[in-house]
Amino acid sequence: MIPLFASQSAVTRPADLRLGQAVHVNARAAWLPAIVTSVTHTRVGVAYGAPLQAGGQLADAVAPWVVRPADGVRLHPVHEVRVGDDVVAFDGTTLTVAGAWQGRDRWWVIDYTTGGRAIVPPGAILRLADPTPQVTVNGVPL
Numbered sequence: 001m002i003p004l005f006a007s008q009s010a011v012t013r014p015a016d017l018r019l020g021q022a023v024h025v026n027a028r029a030a031w032l033p034a035i036v037t038s039v040t041h042t043r044v045g046v047a048y049g050a051p052l053q054a055g056g057q058l059a060d061a062v063a064p065w066v067v068r069p070a071d072g073v074r075l076h077p078v079h080e081v082r083v084g085d086d087v088v089a090f091d092g093t094t095l096t097v098a099g100a101w102q103g104r105d106r107w108w109v110i111d112y113t114t115g116g117r118a119i120v121p122p123g124a125i126l127r128l129a130d131p132t133p134q135v136t137v138n139g140v141p142l
Contacts, residue, residue: 017044022070025062026090030125031075036067068092074130078108078120086129087112094129 017023017036024031025046038045043061073088078100081087085097087110095112102108102122110118120126 017064017067017069024068024070024073024075024127025060026066026068029121030123031068031127032125033070033075034067068127072130073127075125076128078110078122078124078126081108081110081126081128087118088127088129 017039019036019039021036023034023036023044023046025034025048032048034046034048036044037047037059038061042064044064044067045059045061046067047059068090076085079102081097081100083097083099086094087097088094095114095116097110098113099111100108106122108120108122108124110120112118
């Protein structure tokens, strides 16, 4: 079984993160887009998504091992994964999808060209390699 979501062995060091950096945060079986707002040795402050109507953003302080840089990666729901897509596993390795199907229990089974298999819940959001270069202006992503 290939771990796509949880492992403390591949920790992103807080020194590798910078304020304002686009990241993905592992929220159980879904990756969420966020922006780094603070960095300490034990926690990373993040703001999720667009500003709320109340005037602020949904923010959180999370453990460093649930944060991954968003550069070169896009988020994609599991039910839209296709053969040939390159899934980025939690440790940063890229795995090519050989097939994906939904079982009777509604969980998705993803087979990889390496012979590995991952079983994920129906609402999972995966990280896929994105060959499209990110557009930036003065180092700030658009």
